[in-house]
Amino acid sequence: MPELRKDPILGRWIIISTERGKRPTDFIVETNHTKGGFCPLCTGNENTTPPEVLAYGRTSSAPNTPGWTLRVVPNKYPALVIEGNLDKAGEGLYDKMNGIGAHEVLIDTPSHNETFTHLPPDRMIQVFWAFRDRLVDLARDPRFRYVMVFKNYGRAAGASLEHSHSQLVALPILPRMIVSELEGTLSYYKYKERCVFCDIIRQEISQELRVVCQNDRFISITPWAPRSPFEMWVLPKKHASSYISMDNEDFQALAAIFSETMRRLDACIPNVPYNFVLHGAPLRSQPLEHFHWHFEIMPKLTTMAGFEWGSGFYINPTPPEEAARFLKNAKV
Amino acid sequence: MPELRKDPILGRWIIISTERGKRPTDFIVETNHTKGGFCPLCTGNENTTPPEVLAYGRTSSAPNTPGWTLRVVPNKYPALVIEGNLDKAGEGLYDKMNGIGAHEVLIDTPSHNETFTHLPPDRMIQVFWAFRDRLVDLARDPRFRYVMVFKNYGRAAGASLEHSHSQLVALPILPRMIVSELEGTLSYYKYKERCVFCDIIRQEISQELRVVCQNDRFISITPWAPRSPFEMWVLPKKHASSYISMDNEDFQALAAIFSETMRRLDACIPNVPYNFVLHGAPLRSQPLEHFHWHFEIMPKLTTMAGFEWGSGFYINPTPPEEAARFLKNAKV
Numbered sequence: 001m002p003e004l005r006k007d008p009i010l011g012r013w014i015i016i017s018t019e020r021g022k023r024p025t026d027f028i029v030e031t032n033h034t035k036g037g038f039c040p041l042c043t044g045n046e047n048t049t050p051p052e053v054l055a056y057g058r059t060s061s062a063p064n065t066p067g068w069t070l071r072v073v074p075n076k077y078p079a080l081v082i083e084g085n086l087d088k089a090g091e092g093l094y095d096k097m098n099g100i101g102a103h104e105v106l107i108d109t110p111s112h113n114e115t116f117t118h119l120p121p122d123r124m125i126q127v128f129w130a131f132r133d134r135l136v137d138l139a140r141d142p143r144f145r146y147v148m149v150f151k152n153y154g155r156a157a158g159a160s161l162e163h164s165h166s167q168l169v170a171l172p173i174l175p176r177m178i179v180s181e182l183e184g185t186l187s188y189y190k191y192k193e194r195c196v197f198c199d200i201i202r203q204e205i206s207q208e209l210r211v212v213c214q215n216d217r218f219i220s221i222t223p224w225a226p227r228s229p230f231e232m233w234v235l236p237k238k239h240a241s242s243y244i245s246m247d248n249e250d251f252q253a254l255a256a257i258f259s260e261t262m263r264r265l266d267a268c269i270p271n272v273p274y275n276f277v278l279h280g281a282p283l284r285s286q287p288l289e290h291f292h293w294h295f296e297i298m299p300k301l302t303t304m305a306g307f308e309w310g311s312g313f314y315i316n317p318t319p320p321e322e323a324a325r326f327l328k329n330a331k332v
Numbered sequence: 333m334p335e336l337r338k339d340p341i342l343g344r345w346i347i348i349s350t351e352r353g354k355r356p357t358d359f360i361v362e363t364n365h366t367k368g369g370f371c372p373l374c375t376g377n378e379n380t381t382p383p384e385v386l387a388y389g390r391t392s393s394a395p396n397t398p399g400w401t402l403r404v405v406p407n408k409y410p411a412l413v414i415e416g417n418l419d420k421a422g423e424g425l426y427d428k429m430n431g432i433g434a435h436e437v438l439i440d441t442p443s444h445n446e447t448f449t450h451l452p453p454d455r456m457i458q459v460f461w462a463f464r465d466r467l468v469d470l471a472r473d474p475r476f477r478y479v480m481v482f483k484n485y486g487r488a489a490g491a492s493l494e495h496s497h498s499q500l501v502a503l504p505i506l507p508r509m510i511v512s513e514l515e516g517t518l519s520y521y522k523y524k525e526r527c528v529f530c531d532i533i534r535q536e537i538s539q540e541l542r543v544v545c546q547n548d549r550f551i552s553i554t555p556w557a558p559r560s561p562f563e564m565w566v567l568p569k570k571h572a573s574s575y576i577s578m579d580n581e582d583f584q585a586l587a588a589i590f591s592e593t594m595r596r597l598d599a600c601i602p603n604v605p606y607n608f609v610l611h612g613a614p615l616r617s618q619p620l621e622h623f624h625w626h627f628e629i630m631p632k633l634t635t636m637a638g639f640e641w642g643s644g645f646y647i648n649p650t651p652p653e654e655a656a657r658f659l660k661n662a663k664v
Contacts, residue, residue, distance in 0.1 A: 003651075005557040008528055009516040014557040015647045022561060022649040024600040024658050027633045079647050092535045093528070094556045148645075158635040177644035184341040196340055196425070203424040224426045225337040225346040229354060268356040303490040312509035313480075315347045315411050317354040319335075326356055 002080055002099025004173070012176050015079050015099055040076070041163035043068070043110035050074040053104065054133055056126050070126045071107045072134060072168075078103035079169060086143060086172055100143055102170035106130055109164050116151065116164045117262040124255040127166065131278065132244050132251075134168050139244075139283040144170040146178060146282050149243075154273025157300040174282055181279060182291060189290035197292030198239050200224075210320050212327045213260045217253035220261040222320035222327070228302055229318035230265060230272075230327070234258055234295040241281040241288035258295070260332065265299065267330035273300040334412055334431025336505070344508050347411050347431055372408070373495035375400070375442035382406040385436065386465055388458050402458045403439045404466060404500075410435035411501060418475060418504055432475055434502035438462055441496050448483065448496045449594040456587040459498065463610065464576050464583075466500050471576075471615040476502040478510060478614050481575075486605025489632040506614055513611060514623060521622035529624030530571050532556075542652050544659045545592045549585035552593040554652035554659070560634055561650035562597060562604075562659070566590055566627040573613040573620035590627070592664065597631065599662035605632040 003016045040048045046064045050073050057069030074082075080101025088097040108116050108127055119127070131149050138147050151166040152159040174182075188196040204210055204221050212220040212232055220234045234257060236250065246254070265272065280293040308314055335348045372380045378396045386404040393399030406414075412433025420429040440448050440459055451459070463481050470479050483498040484491040506514075520528040536542055536553050544552040544564055552566045566589060568582065578586070597604065612625040640646055 007555070007557040008520070008532065010512050011516060012557065012559075013645055014559065015645070016557075016651050017647060017649050018651055023654075024562075027561070027601055027604070092539070093531050094535075156635070158640075171645070175645045180342050180644075184343060188340070199425050200340065203426075207424070223339070225339040225344065225348075227344075227346065230356075303488070308490075312512075313345055313347070313503070313507045315349060317349050319348050319350055322355075 157273035489605035
C-alpha cells in the first residue's frame, strides 16, 4: 500500500510508492532508455491493460477488444490504490495516511503514431468529453477530494510511454497548488469583488500583447509571469469554477482553441515535450465566484535547477510577449 | 535590464531575462550539448571571467592570476544586474520591478576534474566560509532581502559548466519558498512554542530510522516527506536561524558532515546529478526562535512531470527509511 506523507513545515504532501520501492542500482540502470517494442496502449493489445472503464467509438465490438477511438483504463502501475480506508495517523510529529486514490490512463488514439496535437477536431472533442465523464464518475467516491487531469508528452516531460495518452489521479486531499490558487483568488476577490482570472482575460483582450488565439468562448494566452518559455493558459471567457459545467458548444469551442494552441506551439518548436494540467474547483464544490477553471500548458524547455527548487522562483529566458508574437505568427 | 514579475494569483515571482531573450530556434539548437573545450573556471583562464570579488589560498599572487584555491566572480551572464533602482510599478493588475540583484559564481577548485564531493576537508571548509563571507558582504546592500546559495552538479541538475562551482543570487524580494517556510514554522511555533526543526532533530535521533550520519554539532537525515529519492537535509543540532552565526568549530563540523553525506550518496549512486540549496533567515533578520537554517540536498533521479507541476504533489518511489539504510551502510 503506498503511503501519503505530509511535510511538517510546508504542509506539502508526498506519495511514497513503497511497492515499487527503488534501490540505488535501479537508478543507475535507468539512465539508458530505449524506445520502440511492444506498446500496451495500441489497438490489438487491449487484453494487456486492466479492463477499460470507458470507451468511445465502438459500434458493435465488445469491451477490451479493438473498435474504439478513445479508451480509459486503470493504470497498471498506479501511484495510489483504489481499495482500502484512509486510516489517517500520526508518527510522532509527522502525519500520514494510506495511499488511497484512483490512477487512470486515457488513451487518446488507437494508433501509436498519432499525436494529441494533430488529432482531427471530432476526436479532440472526445478527449475533453472523456475528462468530464471520468471527473463526474470519480466525484461519486466520497473519499476523493480532487482529480488531477494532465498529460505528459515526451520523455523529458515525464512520459514513460510514447503512445499518446493523458492521466487522471483522484486524490483524498487537496493538492497544495490548488489550495494556494484557491487562497490567492479568494484574497483578490475579497479586495476587488471580482474574479482575478476574469480581470486577466479583460486586460489581455484589451492589451493584445499576450494573446495566442481566441474564439467566442475561449482564449489562449501566454501568462504575465510564466515559469517556462512558451507557457500558455487556456481559459473559458465566461466565468465558471468547474470544468464539468460546460455545455456541448463549449466542448467544441474548447477543442478548437486547444487544437489551434498546440499546433501553433508545434509550428514554433516542432515536437517539443510538454505537460498540460487542468486546474479546477475541488470535487463536489459549490460554484465559486473567485475561482476560474483553466488549463496550463508547460513546454519542457528549461532545466529545473537548484535555484528553482530552493526558491520557487523561476528564471525564464523568453518574455511572454515575444513568445505570443511567435505563436500568433506561426503558420498553421 | 531583466524584469521581475509577480504572478497575480500565487504571488510567485519570475525573472524574465529580456537580454538573453530566446527565440524558438534557440531551443531546437540547444537539444544537443557537447562538453569539453575551453573552461573559463579553470586556473590559467582568470582573465576570461569578470574580476574576482573574493579569493582564498593566494600567498603572493596578484588578483585574477593563478595561485588561488577558491575564487568568487560575478556571473558573466547574470540573471539579475547590480546597477540600478528597483522602480516598482504596475501594469494594469500586474506587478513588476527591475531585475536588480547580484549573481556570483563560487569556483570550488582551480582544477577542472576535482569534484565538490571529493574535496579534502580543509578545502571543503573553505567553500562554507566563502558562502558566509559573501552573505555578510551582500547583506550590506539594503536593496537585497535574501541571498540564494546553491549548487547545480551535472547537466540534468541544471549545471551549464562542468567545472565544480556554486552560485549566489542576491534578490530584492523574499522567495516564495522561504516565505512559506517562515509561515509554516511560525504557525508550529505559535501552537507548540518550539521550533519544528528542533523537534524533527529530536525525533530523528530517537527513532534512528532516517539518520544518514551525525557528529556533535550536525545531523544529516532523509526527511519524512522527501520530494525525490535520496533527498537529504543537513541541519545544525543547536538552534540557529542564520547561517552566518556559525563559529570556527561549527564550520569544521559542517564540512565534515557534508563531506561524509556527499560521499555516502556518491557511493550509492556514483556521480549522480544533484542540487543543494541553503535555507536561512532573510538578510539582516533578528534571530528567529521559529526558524532553523539548513541545507537541502536533492539528487536528480526522477523527472518532474505534469502531475508534479500541476499539484505541487510529488511521487517518490524510494521511502526515506530505505534510502537512509542504503546511505548508512555505504562503504566510504
